[in-house]
Amino acid sequence: MDTKNLGFNSKLIHAGGYKDKQGSVNVPIFQSSTFQFESAEEGARCFNGESDGYIYTRLGNPTINVLEKIIAELEKGYGAIGTGSGMGAVNTVYMGLLKKGDHIISSDAVYGPSRVVLEEKYSEFGIESSFVNTSNSENIKKAIKPSTKVLYLETPANPTIEISDLKKCSEIAKENNLTMVVDNTFSSPYLQRPIEFGADVVIHSLTKFINGHADIVGGIVVAKDEQMYKKLRSTMINLGCNMDPHQAFLVIRGLKTLGLRIDRAQENAMKIAEYLEWHPKIEWIKYPGLKSHPQHELAKKQMNGFGSMISFGLKGGFEAGKTLMNNVKMAMLAVSLGGVESLIEHPASMTHSKVSQADKIKAGITDGLVRYSVGIEDVDDLISDLRQALDKIK
């Protein structure tokens, strides 16, 4: 079936175009590392690109390919490349797009390891990186050098929930010949499709909203055009950070309810944000759906919803945050996000602990910041849970 003109939720169920010869409604798990050729000639054709038959799972696998086709269609890209984790996707992009002497500009608030690997490892290969607050696009212009090749954005950013203007950023990228990469993990294609705003590459940690059930780790890279797709696929193959077919099967299953899950989670998040905003023990809160969020109007323009990630600080600072995290009963104290269950964590000591203290402060990742990933539970239960934990703060 041609799914191009279907609505998003229909695409979640029908995109990918897989039709099983045995009639299976679901995509089977092709749990095979290697694939037989019909003849020596066919084997040679597969290797020289004249045939698109499968060869070896690190290069491509039917189950993984279905997931790749679905995500490419949802993100409006040319093609997608499954990876074993979100960090596999991040490194495929860094390795594929940067070489010795190149410079990358990244949002200063990004997932900790996406930043630290540039500072600690890619610097050893002669690759330079700058981290700026990309929610003000003037900061990007100021950071551009003749050697700048890549603009890397996370919006909304982990964990500050700052939002960068995708259209403005892509205009700057085009004017300066930069490849624009967007980590779209916090939105998923249901809420935001960066390629429509001019991004060249989109990446995801599938571990989060796209799979949505906290039972796998996975990643994906989506390329806007064929040339970029081929370059990044060959990088992934050589890095060896491919996805596993069973992982792909679970993501395909989780993905089917993406729209339903996000609708429910963001409805909950709005109510929780409204509750927290006026709570006497809360010092500040960042949720794109609140008018008080500095980029609320931009979020309305470039996103189809405000998502379910909230960050906030308590008047009692980190000690108060600790009391809250130690006393919530329904929200689980755990890293990761975007699942059906609500999770709470402290980025400064957990997900972003390897970022230097000075860089954390500069990026707004203060010691008092608490991150809350709102799940799909009954919102009254989640609010009661927060209320009783907040009551414990002296």
Ligand code: LCS
């Ligand atoms: N990009 C973003 C925005 C992320 O939040 C993460 C993981 C990654 C990439 C890496 O993906 P992974 O390899 O874990 O699949 N973020 C995490 C977090 O905030 N808590 O735990 C993991």
